[in-house]
Amino acid sequence: MLRGWLVRHTRRVDVSDQIVEPVVEWFDEAARDLPWRRPECSPWGVLVSEFMLQQTPVSRVLEPWRRWLERWPVPAALAAEPAGEAIRAWGRLGYPRRAMRLHAAAVAITEQHDGQVPSDHRQLLELPGVGSYTAAAIASFAFGQRQVVLDTNVRRVLGRLLDGTALPGPTPTRGEYARAEALLPDEPALAARWAAASMELGALVCTAKRPECSRCPVIEICAWHAAGTPDNAVPRRGQGYAGTDRQCRGAILRVLRESEEPVSAAQIDLAWPEPVQRERALQSLIADGLVVATSLEYRLP
DNA sequence: GAGCCGTGGTA
DNA sequence: TTACCAAGGCT
Numbered sequence: 001m002l003r004g005w006l007v008r009h010t011r012r013v014d015v016s017d018q019i020v021e022p023v024v025e026w027f028d029e030a031a032r033d034l035p036w037r038r039p040e041c042s043p044w045g046v047l048v049s050e051f052m053l054q055q056t057p058v059s060r061v062l063e064p065w066r067r068w069l070e071r072w073p074v075p076a077a078l079a080a081e082p083a084g085e086a087i088r089a090w091g092r093l094g095y096p097r098r099a100m101r102l103h104a105a106a107v108a109i110t111e112q113h114d115g116q117v118p119s120d121h122r123q124l125l126e127l128p129g130v131g132s133y134t135a136a137a138i139a140s141f142a143f144g145q146r147q148v149v150l151d152t153n154v155r156r157v158l159g160r161l162l163d164g165t166a167l168p169g170p171t172p173t174r175g176e177y178a179r180a181e182a183l184l185p186d187e188p189a190l191a192a193r194w195a196a197a198s199m200e201l202g203a204l205v206c207t208a209k210r211p212e213c214s215r216c217p218v219i220e221i222c223a224w225h226a227a228g229t230p231d232n233a234v235p236r237r238g239q240g241y242a243g244t245d246r247q248c249r250g251a252i253l254r255v256l257r258e259s260e261e262p263v264s265a266a267q268i269d270l271a272w273p274e275p276v277q278r279e280r281a282l283q284s285l286i287a288d289g290l291v292v293a294t295s296l297e298y299r300l301p
Numbered sequence: 302g303a304g305c306c307g308t309g310g311t312a
Numbered sequence: 313t314t315a316c317c318a319a320g321g322c323t
């Protein structure tokens with residue numbers, strides 16, 4: 001796949017002319033004014049946004065992010081508080097383990113990096129909750145580095161442009177990384193711009209559901225569009241939610257989140273009717289460190 | 302590597 | 313209404 005693509009694009013200048021330049025120019029006009037993109041936003045602000053944006057839409061992140069940075073403007077401020085405060089402030093963003101990991105990352109930054117978010121990709125990867133994507137995103141957006149930022153938006157955009165596939169597979173392949181690396185401009189500043197621009201194109205125009213191809217700056221070279229935007233995505237196994245342990249865990253944690261005091265077992269019981277699943281979910285929350293069990297009560301860590 | 306981990310909006 | 317989707321990471 002990559003090889004065939006390289007045959008068609010043997011010179012990087014062609015790639016830049018045909019893809020990078022139009023997309024970056026489009027970005028200059030169409031980019032949303034998001035607070036974590038503003039020049040005055042700190043690397044910590046970028047890091048917090050990336051944690052919150054993992055599997056959660058921008059619209060739901062804006063307000064919690066603002067309050068978070070207001071309360072904890074630097075990593076050390078968050079690190080000085082119990083993890084339970086992070087879980088509580090996380091509210092209903094979902095996947096509350098991200099709040100735990102963000103707190104743990106703040107502790108690591110405070111203790112091991114003198115309170116400064118590291119700029120090195122490798123050091124970023126060491127932080128809890130920071131994987132391949134998030135490390136690259138922070139290094140690129142907060143520090144202007146040349147990084148392969150391969151999120152689901154970029155994967156969808158490149159898959160459509162170069163492969164003619166409607167949606168990317170479940171996990172990024174080596175070929176996708178190699179291709180994204182080949183596309184990446186040499187100049188760090190332009191590479192960072194491209195990273196943000198390609199993500200934005202996926203978020204605003206080349207969307208999963210209803211792409212607006214008429215607004216696309218690279219429609220002429222898009223393989224998917226040339227093929228008639230076929231629905232050729234391999235069907236995914238939906239995970240479902242109603243009645244699952246995840247929903248049960250969410251119901252239990254909500255009770256704890258909304259109580260300033262430890263709660264009794266009887267209060268937990270009210271959160272979910274089915275006792276076996278309820279107990280299993282509660283134990284899993286304790287095992288994950290999201291809930292602490294005392295002799296007679298339960299509380300956030 | 303497949304499965305798990307929350308929540309709310311949208312068609 | 314059900315199903316899918318939204319800037320992933322971890323085991």
